[in-house]
Amino acid sequence: VTASGSGDRRRTAASVPDLVARLRTGDPRSVARAISLVEDESPLLRELMAALAPLAGRAHVVGLTGPPGVGKSTSTNALVGQLRARGHTVGVLAVDPSSPFTGGALLGDRIRMADHALDRGVFIRSMASRGHLGGLAWSTPQAIRVLDAAGCDVILVETVGVGQSEVEIAGQADTTVILLAPGGGDGIQAAKAGILEIGDVYVVNKADRDGATQVRRDLRRMLGMGAARDDWQPPILATVASQGQGIDAVADALATHLRWLEETGERSRRRAVRAAQEIEAIAIARLRAAWSPAGAGVAADLATEVADGVLDPYAAADRLLDARS
Amino acid sequence: VTASGSGDRRRTAASVPDLVARLRTGDPRSVARAISLVEDESPLLRELMAALAPLAGRAHVVGLTGPPGVGKSTSTNALVGQLRARGHTVGVLAVDPSSPFTGGALLGDRIRMADHALDRGVFIRSMASRGHLGGLAWSTPQAIRVLDAAGCDVILVETVGVGQSEVEIAGQADTTVILLAPGGGDGIQAAKAGILEIGDVYVVNKADRDGATQVRRDLRRMLGMGAARDDWQPPILATVASQGQGIDAVADALATHLRWLEETGERSRRRAVRAAQEIEAIAIARLRAAWSPAGAGVAADLATEVADGVLDPYAAADRLLDARS
Numbered sequence: 001v002t003a004s005g006s007g008d009r010r011r012t013a014a015s016v017p018d019l020v021a022r023l024r025t026g027d028p029r030s031v032a033r034a035i036s037l038v039e040d041e042s043p044l045l046r047e048l049m050a051a052l053a054p055l056a057g058r059a060h061v062v063g064l065t066g067p068p069g070v071g072k073s074t075s076t077n078a079l080v081g082q083l084r085a086r087g088h089t090v091g092v093l094a095v096d097p098s099s100p101f102t103g104g105a106l107l108g109d110r111i112r113m114a115d116h117a118l119d120r121g122v123f124i125r126s127m128a129s130r131g132h133l134g135g136l137a138w139s140t141p142q143a144i145r146v147l148d149a150a151g152c153d154v155i156l157v158e159t160v161g162v163g164q165s166e167v168e169i170a171g172q173a174d175t176t177v178i179l180l181a182p183g184g185g186d187g188i189q190a191a192k193a194g195i196l197e198i199g200d201v202y203v204v205n206k207a208d209r210d211g212a213t214q215v216r217r218d219l220r221r222m223l224g225m226g227a228a229r230d231d232w233q234p235p236i237l238a239t240v241a242s243q244g245q246g247i248d249a250v251a252d253a254l255a256t257h258l259r260w261l262e263e264t265g266e267r268s269r270r271r272a273v274r275a276a277q278e279i280e281a282i283a284i285a286r287l288r289a290a291w292s293p294a295g296a297g298v299a300a301d302l303a304t305e306v307a308d309g310v311l312d313p314y315a316a317a318d319r320l321l322d323a324r325s
Numbered sequence: 326v327t328a329s330g331s332g333d334r335r336r337t338a339a340s341v342p343d344l345v346a347r348l349r350t351g352d353p354r355s356v357a358r359a360i361s362l363v364e365d366e367s368p369l370l371r372e373l374m375a376a377l378a379p380l381a382g383r384a385h386v387v388g389l390t391g392p393p394g395v396g397k398s399t400s401t402n403a404l405v406g407q408l409r410a411r412g413h414t415v416g417v418l419a420v421d422p423s424s425p426f427t428g429g430a431l432l433g434d435r436i437r438m439a440d441h442a443l444d445r446g447v448f449i450r451s452m453a454s455r456g457h458l459g460g461l462a463w464s465t466p467q468a469i470r471v472l473d474a475a476g477c478d479v480i481l482v483e484t485v486g487v488g489q490s491e492v493e494i495a496g497q498a499d500t501t502v503i504l505l506a507p508g509g510g511d512g513i514q515a516a517k518a519g520i521l522e523i524g525d526v527y528v529v530n531k532a533d534r535d536g537a538t539q540v541r542r543d544l545r546r547m548l549g550m551g552a553a554r555d556d557w558q559p560p561i562l563a564t565v566a567s568q569g570q571g572i573d574a575v576a577d578a579l580a581t582h583l584r585w586l587e588e589t590g591e592r593s594r595r596r597a598v599r600a601a602q603e604i605e606a607i608a609i610a611r612l613r614a615a616w617s618p619a620g621a622g623v624a625a626d627l628a629t630e631v632a633d634g635v636l637d638p639y640a641a642a643d644r645l646l647d648a649r650s
Contacts, residue, residue, distance in 0.1 A: 045639075046637075046639040049637050049638055049639060050637035050639065050640065053631070053634045053635075053636065053637040053638070054634045054635075055634070056634060057632070057633070057634050141638075142638075268629075268632065271632035272625065272628040272629045272631075272632045273628070274632070275627075275628040275629075275631035275632040275638065275641075276617070276624055276625065276627075276628035278631070278638045279624065279627055279628060279631060279638050279641040279642050279645055280613065280616065280624065280642075280645070282638055282639060282641075282642035283612075283642040283645045283646050284609055284612075286642060286646065287608075287609075287612075287646070288605065291605065292601070299601055299604065299605065300597070300601065302600075302601075302604055303597040303598070303600040303601035303604060304593075304597045304600070306378070306597075306600035306603070306604060307382070307593065307596035307597045307599070307600040308382070309378045309379045309380070309381060309382050310378075310379075311378065312371075312374045312375035312378040313374055313378070313466075313467075313600065313603045313604050313607055314370075314371040314374060314375065314607060315375065316600075316604040316607075317604050317605075317607035317608040317611060320604055320605070320608045321608050321611065321612070
């Protein structure tokens with residue numbers, strides 16, 4: 001089902017304990033409402049997250065990213081079908097860091113992944129950032145916590161593009177899947193843009209097209225050149241997602257990686273990294289609010305002095321940090 | 326000249342006062358070395374920025390951004406030629422937010438803009454971020470300060486892509502130029518990604534190709550729909566940068582916008598915004614270092630508790646903020 005919040009926001013606000021009780025049963029409206037609270041940075045968030053914290057931690061969080069045009073939505077759609085066939089409940093978060101101002105993701109929840117729109121075992125939600133760098137560092141782990149507490153076995157976090165923020169969001173996952181496709185120099189450019197360091201599973205989609213073999217070969221060579229990060233050897237798989245080809249092998253690779261994560265203790269480490277990013281983002285947002293209430297405050301005065309060359313930025317940062325104690 | 330740092334870093338470190346004295350004369354090696362100190366987050370940075378702060382504030386900072394493939398490098402190159410012909414000294418910062426891990430921009434300084442490689446009135450430098458979101462919020466204003474103090478009349482800050490971070494970096498400029506081109510749905514998608522809110526000058530490049538008129542028409546319509554931000558009406562210009570066509574009109578528009586900025590006091594306001602971002606980024610980096618020295622420290626302990634569901638992230642953020650006082 002699509003966990004769209006637009007309608008739910010107009011409903012009478014329920015108490016957080018009621019919301020959590022319903023959310024635990026997998027009620028899609030409650031999931032939608034909880035994620036809307038995350039997106040809106042609701043004052044109720046603190047209470048909600050405190051209630052959800054002990055309920056979460058079970059789901060396998062899978063990040064999917066890759067350059068535009070590789071077929072991320074199609075791959076996600078196919079992977080959801082495969083995971084459902086294996087009996088898993090699935091949450092999908094489509095995160096769009098490139099949409100800072102509009103407050104809405106490019107693709108509406110309702111038009112995405114129509115195949116699964118009526119399946120109660122699937123939650124689908126698009127999220128946009130709220131304009132601040134770091135906004136998604138905060139809201140992505142919180143939305144993951146909501147889906148986790150709602151009973152999702154697997155949560156797919158799909159990010160658009162291959163910029164720095166996308167890489168960071170994908171890196172919050174337990175398992176990161178990098179999607180590439182033949183065509184243009186994009187594959188290799190994207191590969192340069194940091195993704196060779198973060199992929200746990202590489203998938204070359206559109207494998208029936210010219211150049212797919214070359215992309216796989218390039219990937220193998222580039223992965224081989226890099227320093228081994230640990231004893232996990234990332235597989236390089238080939239798919240034609242639009243026809244469902246190769247998707248079973250992707251689902252297998254996710255399961256294999258999950259076992260590896262658990263056996264090595266790496267899963268706990270990655271979750272701690274995700275939690276650290278969330279905690280820091282909350283702390284920093286609180287400091288920012290204290291520094292610059294509605295554009296005024298200490299920070300604004302210091303900024304004017306720095307802009308005028310009267311004060312250097314380091315001295316200003318010192319004063320900013322002193323101002324709050 | 327290309328202000329590349331790779332050779333300079335190996336030279337004997339000069340004292341900051343010596344460096345600043347040479348930098349003020351426009352010595353390209355000193356400019357290169359100063360920007361390398363910024364990129365490397367050198368311990369000398371604090372002293373350097375304190376020395377440069379009173380020397381900067383004169384340059385017209387122009388941000389250029391747009392989707393891949395619109396001809397940003399070609400346009401920058403042509404614009405540099407036009408500005409040089411008008412007697413301006415020009416600094417170029419090519420910022421690549423999508424390159425978090427490699428520590429080097431995709432395009433080398435030496436191969437970029439060969440037309441101007443021997444011109445002492447032009448400084449060219451590529452910068453990559455150092456992996457942290459917010460890294461460029463910090464280093465871009467500092468590199469701008471270096472070029473400003475070195476006597477650049479105009480500083481062009483070119484960013485790759487149209488993600489959130491690119492938009493934020495471009496938004497640190499006095500004047501923001503949005504480049505678009507016909508072809509694909511990219512123009513409109515990019516337009517959705519927040520750029521309609523930040524452009525002071527719109528340029529449709531490759532104006533000799535099919536669809537250019539349509540892109541300009543779409544832009545005019547979309548800009549017309551948005552709420553007027555202030556009394557500046559962004560012009561929509563057409564160029565064929567590879568042939569130098571229309572570049573004079575872009576340079577004219579920059580000069581007109583600069584006059585408008587100064588007459589309205591908007592220039593001071595935009596500089597204060599840039600300074601505020603820099604100050605906050607320095608303050609936050611200092612807090613992060615205090616929280617997580619080499620991955621250990623208070624933050625790591627709290628993150629483990631949150632990951633285990635023992636503590637909620639808001640309570641953890643409270644403790645993190647308390648820990649430093």
